[in-house]
Amino acid sequence: MLELKHIHKYYNPGTVNEMCLFRDFNFRVEDGEFVSVVGSNGSGKTSMLNIICGSIAADSGQILMNGRDITNLSEYRRLSKIGRVFQNPSMGTCPSMTIMENLSLAENKGKSYNLGRCVNKKRRETYQDMLRPLNLGLEDKLDVKVGALSGGQRQAMALLMSTMTPIEFLILDEHTAALDPKTAEINMQLTEQIVRQKKLTSIMVTHNLRYALEYGNRIIMMHQGKIILDKKGKEKEDLHVDEVLGLFNEISIECGN
Amino acid sequence: MVLFISVLEQGMIYAIMALGVYITYKILDFPDLTVDGSFPMGAAITAVMISRGINPLLTLPVCFLAGAAVGMLTGLIHVKLKVRDLLSGIIMMTALYTVNLRIAGRANLPIYNKTTIFDNDIVNGMPGGIADYRAILIIFAITLVSKYLLDWYLGTKSGMLLRAVGDNDRIITSLSVDKGLVKIVGLAIANGLVALSGCIFAQQQRYFDVSMGTGTVVIGLASVIIGTSLFKKITVLRVTSSVVIGSVLYKGCVALAISLGFESTDLKMITAALFLAILVLGMERKRRVKVDA
Numbered sequence: 001m002l003e004l005k006h007i008h009k010y011y012n013p014g015t016v017n018e019m020c021l022f023r024d025f026n027f028r029v030e031d032g033e034f035v036s037v038v039g040s041n042g043s044g045k046t047s048m049l050n051i052i053c054g055s056i057a058a059d060s061g062q063i064l065m066n067g068r069d070i071t072n073l074s075e076y077r078r079l080s081k082i083g084r085v086f087q088n089p090s091m092g093t094c095p096s097m098t099i100m101e102n103l104s105l106a107e108n109k110g111k112s113y114n115l116g117r118c119v120n121k122k123r124r125e126t127y128q129d130m131l132r133p134l135n136l137g138l139e140d141k142l143d144v145k146v147g148a149l150s151g152g153q154r155q156a157m158a159l160l161m162s163t164m165t166p167i168e169f170l171i172l173d174e175h176t177a178a179l180d181p182k183t184a185e186i187n188m189q190l191t192e193q194i195v196r197q198k199k200l201t202s203i204m205v206t207h208n209l210r211y212a213l214e215y216g217n218r219i220i221m222m223h224q225g226k227i228i229l230d231k232k233g234k235e236k237e238d239l240h241v242d243e244v245l246g247l248f249n250e251i252s253i254e255c256g257n
Numbered sequence: 258m259v260l261f262i263s264v265l266e267q268g269m270i271y272a273i274m275a276l277g278v279y280i281t282y283k284i285l286d287f288p289d290l291t292v293d294g295s296f297p298m299g300a301a302i303t304a305v306m307i308s309r310g311i312n313p314l315l316t317l318p319v320c321f322l323a324g325a326a327v328g329m330l331t332g333l334i335h336v337k338l339k340v341r342d343l344l345s346g347i348i349m350m351t352a353l354y355t356v357n358l359r360i361a362g363r364a365n366l367p368i369y370n371k372t373t374i375f376d377n378d379i380v381n382g383m384p385g386g387i388a389d390y391r392a393i394l395i396i397f398a399i400t401l402v403s404k405y406l407l408d409w410y411l412g413t414k415s416g417m418l419l420r421a422v423g424d425n426d427r428i429i430t431s432l433s434v435d436k437g438l439v440k441i442v443g444l445a446i447a448n449g450l451v452a453l454s455g456c457i458f459a460q461q462q463r464y465f466d467v468s469m470g471t472g473t474v475v476i477g478l479a480s481v482i483i484g485t486s487l488f489k490k491i492t493v494l495r496v497t498s499s500v501v502i503g504s505v506l507y508k509g510c511v512a513l514a515i516s517l518g519f520e521s522t523d524l525k526m527i528t529a530a531l532f533l534a535i536l537v538l539g540m541e542r543k544r545r546v547k548v549d550a
Binding site for chain 1: 410412413414415416417418420421424425427428429430431432433434435436
């Protein structure tokens with residue numbers, strides 16, 4: 001369970017550019033929920049993820065993880081239970097290391113990074129079995145540097161790496177936005193499979209309304225720091241792309257786009 | 258032959274320092290100027306210990322640890338006080354100038370006729386045939402051990418984090434590790450190696466001078482860039498080995514320039530000109546590769 005309580009967030013406080021993003025923002029994600037988040041640019045989607053993960057601090061309010069107050073916990077400590085995938089595929093992998101090294105590094109998350117050998121050759125086959133179902137040909141490239149892979153391959157790696165170890169939450173920040181339609185589809189399917197298999201509580205920000213409706217069991221739409229649509233379960237299934245698009249157009253017109 | 262051996266000796270001594278610079282510059286992507294202070298610090302500590310008659314073998318671990326402590330301080334200034342990387346190094350470099358003077362007690366401390374790692378009963382007892390090569394053999398051994406230890410470390414979990422932090426520091430946070438801590442560890446190891454290099458340098462040259470550190474970082478950077486760009490294509494060669502060879506080549510270039518008739522007062526100018534040439538040539542290579550692709 002993740003909960004944001006009475007979050008306030010101002011950007012550039014005390015200047016002429018002061019902008020209030022969140023004013024008493026409340027949001028609660030139950031265990032096992034897979035929430036799709038849609039909304040226009042600047043509506044606060046990514047800021048919300050950043051506040052949850054601790055990349056930026058809220059001005060006031062409380063963040064609870066499984067009932068525990070994590071408001072003052074540093075980002076890296078929070079991420080022990082959270083996996084996060086970014087829009088930019090290169091943010092989730094180390095380009096100058098091989099696939100093997102990247103996976104070995106990720107597999108050790110949560111354990112101590114001591115003076116033991118990092119790469120265990122015996123794990124090679126396990127990694128290959130893990131990569132084979134992706135059909136991206138990565139299983140034959142274990143010794144290739146990740147920097148030489150395509151964006152889609154890297155994003156699939158990033159997804160695998162962020163979910164290799166036992167975590168509870170998965171934060172997806174437009175993770176298919178930089179990919180071509182086919183690769184995006186592969187990555188979306190991989191996402192769903194992982195979420196289901198590992199029973200992860202997930203929040204996915206996306207600009208693709210079809211993905212937002214097709215995947216997950218809850219959808220929210222954000223606008224100017226507020227949640228203006230929140231449907232889950234059956235209600236969400238009955239929701240149609242046109243309805244969401246209609247609402248989206250309304251808020252966009254309001255903004256003058 | 259004498260010139261060749263002397264180039265090899267100097268190059269191998271500076272190679273240990275270059276390995277440290279390799280960690281900061283190439284792995285951590287941190288332009289660390291602390292080096293200009295930690296190199297003479299190693300020399301200062303060594304000169305004082307040797308002149309007091311302390312076992313010269315002890316100078317090696319002591320200098321490494323002292324260098325590591327200094328590197329850690331640079332890291333703390335950068336990470337905890339959030340001072341920019343370049344400035345953290347400059348602050349430490351400046352402070353270390355005074356520290357080095359305090360350690361040595363004066364600006365110049367010769368250690369002639371004292372027991373050093375190059376001049377002691379065991380070494381002097383070696384058969385006469387290899388007498389001329391005693392120093393180079395000892396330097397070779399220390400440099401190679403340092404190199405292999407570094408290679409080993411970079412393959413450990415902790416070392417892998419170090420490689421990752423310069424590559425993409427977000428991933429360290431994602432792995433639920435404090436990236437600041439990783440940087441501090443990296444700076445500590447790097448400056449430990451630099452001080453160790455200063456320690457051996459002082460014993461080979463038999464003196465400490467407070468200004469001997471000036472330009473160390475340039476020598477280190479030049480060695481790293483020569484090594485990594487010349488041997489980029491040779492994959493069997495580890496990067497650390499390339500750096501060691503780069504350091505020797507660099508010293509060779511300087512020796513060549515001097516033998517061409519330059520004075521030793523021109524040394525820093527030669528250093529700067531060489532460094533510039535290496536940087537420009539290194540860039541040229543990169544561009545050409547891109548066009549081919």
